[in-house]
Amino acid sequence: MKIAVLGTGIVGQTIALKLKSLGHDVMIGTRDVAKTLARTDKDGYGNPPFSEWYKQRSDIQLGNYKEAATHAELLFNCTAGTGAVAALWQAGEANLKGKILVDIANPLDFSQGMPPSLNPVNTDSLGETIQRTFPELKVVKTLNTMNCYLMVNPSLVPGDHNVFISGNDADAKTKAIQILKSFDWKENNVIDLGDISTARGTEQLLPIWIRLWGKLQTAMFNFHIVQAK
Amino acid sequence: MKIAVLGTGIVGQTIALKLKSLGHDVMIGTRDVAKTLARTDKDGYGNPPFSEWYKQRSDIQLGNYKEAATHAELLFNCTAGTGAVAALWQAGEANLKGKILVDIANPLDFSQGMPPSLNPVNTDSLGETIQRTFPELKVVKTLNTMNCYLMVNPSLVPGDHNVFISGNDADAKTKAIQILKSFDWKENNVIDLGDISTARGTEQLLPIWIRLWGKLQTAMFNFHIVQAK
Numbered sequence: 001m002k003i004a005v006l007g008t009g010i011v012g013q014t015i016a017l018k019l020k021s022l023g024h025d026v027m028i029g030t031r032d033v034a035k036t037l038a039r040t041d042k043d044g045y046g047n048p049p050f051s052e053w054y055k056q057r058s059d060i061q062l063g064n065y066k067e068a069a070t071h072a073e074l075l076f077n078c079t080a081g082t083g084a085v086a087a088l089w090q091a092g093e094a095n096l097k098g099k100i101l102v103d104i105a106n107p108l109d110f111s112q113g114m115p116p117s118l119n120p121v122n123t124d125s126l127g128e129t130i131q132r133t134f135p136e137l138k139v140v141k142t143l144n145t146m147n148c149y150l151m152v153n154p155s156l157v158p159g160d161h162n163v164f165i166s167g168n169d170a171d172a173k174t175k176a177i178q179i180l181k182s183f184d185w186k187e188n189n190v191i192d193l194g195d196i197s198t199a200r201g202t203e204q205l206l207p208i209w210i211r212l213w214g215k216l217q218t219a220m221f222n223f224h225i226v227q228a229k
Numbered sequence: 230m231k232i233a234v235l236g237t238g239i240v241g242q243t244i245a246l247k248l249k250s251l252g253h254d255v256m257i258g259t260r261d262v263a264k265t266l267a268r269t270d271k272d273g274y275g276n277p278p279f280s281e282w283y284k285q286r287s288d289i290q291l292g293n294y295k296e297a298a299t300h301a302e303l304l305f306n307c308t309a310g311t312g313a314v315a316a317l318w319q320a321g322e323a324n325l326k327g328k329i330l331v332d333i334a335n336p337l338d339f340s341q342g343m344p345p346s347l348n349p350v351n352t353d354s355l356g357e358t359i360q361r362t363f364p365e366l367k368v369v370k371t372l373n374t375m376n377c378y379l380m381v382n383p384s385l386v387p388g389d390h391n392v393f394i395s396g397n398d399a400d401a402k403t404k405a406i407q408i409l410k411s412f413d414w415k416e417n418n419v420i421d422l423g424d425i426s427t428a429r430g431t432e433q434l435l436p437i438w439i440r441l442w443g444k445l446q447t448a449m450f451n452f453h454i455v456q457a458k
Contacts, residue, residue, distance in 0.1 A: 112352050121351045122436075123341050161455045164437070193440045201437030207351075208393070208430030211422045212454060220457035225441060226390045227450035 004029050004068035006087055007078035008036050008050040009043060011104065011148040015076050018152035020060050022182050027061035029068025029075075031090065036062075069095035074102065074175065081107035081126050082119065085133055097136045100172045102179065103127050103199075104143040104151065106206050115210045118203060127166060127199030138172035140165060141199040142180065145209065147219040152183050154222075161222035164191050166198040191225065233258050233297035235316055236307035237265050237279040238272060240333065240377040244305050247381035249289050251411050256290035258297025258304075260319065265291075298324035303331065303404070310336035310355050311348065314362055326365045329401045331408065332356050332428075333372040333380065335435050344439045347432060356395060356428030367401035369394060370428040371409065374438065376448040381412050383451075390451035393420050395427040420454065 005016040006029045020026045030036040030050075037051045054062065061071070069075060069091035079087045084105050088096065107126040109119035120129055127141035142165040143151045150156050154163075163185055167173045177190055193201060205223065213219050234245040235258045249255045259265040259279075266280045283291065290300070298304060298320035308316045313334050317325060336355040338348035349358055356370035371394040372380045379385050383392075392414055396402045406419055422430060434452065442448050 117351045119351075122346045122348075157455050157457050159455060191441070191444065193437070193444055198437075198440045201440045204433040204436050207433050208422070208427075211427045211430045212420070215420065215422055216454075216456055218456060221454055222456075224453040224455045225445075225450055226386050226388060226453045227445055227447060228386050 001025070002071055002073050003027075004072035004075040005078055006030075006065060006068060006075060006084075006091070007080070007105075009078065009080070010045065010047050011151075012076075012078035013050070013053055014148040014152055015078055015104070016060050017057070018183060019076075020057075025071075027063050027068045027071040029063055029065045029087075029091065031065060031087065033062055033064055065091040066095060069099075072099065074100045074179075077101055077103040077105050077130070079105055081105035082109060084126060084130060088130065088134060088137075093134060093136075096134055098138075100138045100140060100169075100175055101130065101134075102143070102176050103130060103139055103141045106144050106203055108206065115207070118206060121204065122200070125197070125199040125203045127196050127203070131168065131196045138167070138169040139196055140167035140169070140172050140176040141196060141202060142166070142176055145202050145205045146222050150220065150222060154183070154185050154189070156220055157222050159224075160186070160189055161224040162189050162191050164193050164198075164202045166193050166196050166202065168195050230254070231300055231302050232256075233301035233304040234307055235294060235297060235304060235313075235320070236309070236334075238307065238309070239274065239276050240380075241305075241307035242279070242282055243377040243381055244307055244333070245289050246286070247412060248305075249286075254300075256292050256297045256300040258292055258294045258316075258320065260294060260316065262291055262293055294320040295324060298328075301328065303329045306330055306332040306334050306359070308334055310334035311338060313355060313359060317359065317363060317366075322363060322365075325363050327367075329367045329369060329398075329404055330359065330363075331372070331405050332359060332368055332370045335373050335432055337435065344436070347435060350433065351429070354426070354428040354432045356425050356432070360397065360425045367396065367398040368425055369396035369398070369401050369405040370425060370431060371395070371405055374431050374434045375451050379449060379451060383412070383414050383418070385449055386451050388453075389415070389418055390453040391418050391420050393422055393427075393431045395422050395425050395431065397424050
């Protein structure tokens with residue numbers, strides 16, 4: 001499938017690499033290709049700059065947001081959540097029309113100090129904001145409740161644990177679940193919470209996720225919903 | 230131990246009954262004893278009125294918030310979260326001084342429609358609000374992420390699953406953990422997230438909890454944090 005991965009950070013790199021390894025035709029989208037390739041600083045987590053990673057990945061295309069959206073039937077939103085809507089405007093409404101956006105970003109707001117808060121939150125969510133702003137895009141929120149290496153390799157955490165999914169379009173959710181299964185998620189561990197407003201629930205898992213990361217001293221954990229038989 | 234349970238709803242009843250069965254000297258606190266006993270309507274979930282339950286429970290004392298706080302060395306906050314601070318003012322600052330409050334309430338706000346939102350949220354929490362308002366009360370947030378029957382009987386959901394704890398006072402958390410253990414929580418399944426600001430994380434689990442309740446058609450489930458070995 002022709003897929004665009006919006007965002008050049010570690011999440012975008014990890015998703016793009018996995019999709020490429022599965023045989024998809026992948027283009028990474030960024031705001032300004034020349035600037036992205038010129039950056040030599042590590043990211044906030046100490047990862048090397050995109051350009052270094054990209055040297056080894058000439059099999060993955062790179063374009064601006066508009067070129068990536070034009071390329072794709074399906075897009076992954078791996079931007080920093082608070083910049084997602086701006087990135088999608090640059091991609092162009094017409095280039096998004098009727099396509100599926102798998103939204104794995106979280107609207108982490110660092111302006112209120114650490115740990116980050118969320119914006120939007122509570123009576124709104126990033127997933128809903130994107131859906132409302134681009135009504136003809138089919139937004140599916142998923143994978144946003146875990147570390148990116150776990151997203152594409154659930155066996156990094158042993159046993160059963162869950163990935164949530166939210167969205168208004170049943171066919172788009174079915175296609176997103178197919179991708180989750182190709183990432184080795186067991187269908188039984190995918191929990192469809194309902195329409196896109198349920199993204200409020202998964203985005204608001206981030207505050208405890210961040211605290212658990214500090215507490216457990218590892219990002220390699222996940223939520224498992226256990227229920228009475 | 231002399232314990233006050235603030236709140237006469239199904240959560241307060243369940244906690245009071247469990248504490249009484251463990252041999253504690255329990256007083257339930259309510260705003261107005263006469264009014265509470267006079268109510269004949271079922272609650273929002275279809276449970277019978279407090280007075281009917283209380284007929285069988287003459288071994289549990291009943292008083293107003295002030296009497297309950299005066300009675301107790303340790304208090305459970307089982308009020309509707311948005312009324313918790315008002316209830317504690319009625320209990321009286323002097324009667325709370327130096328005591329432990331196990332805060333199991335959530336600030337569910339029904340004024341924005343269903344499902345409820347949270348108020349406060351994001352850069353604040355109910356746990357922090359109570360701690361800030363009553364600095365000499367030792368607030369421990371715990372048990373607020375599950376159904377009340379599960380709080381006092383974790384084996385209702387098989388296998389391992391977690392209860393979170395947040396608070397500024399280490400001794401108060403140790404005492405709260407002793408109570409959790411008396412409710413049959415395994416110490417390994419208690420996750421101490423840190424200070425009271427981490428209550429933001431557990432209170433913000435409510436939005437997905439409510440959606441999961443709808444999805445799973447049962448409240449008898451819980452979160453288990455699974456991690457790589």
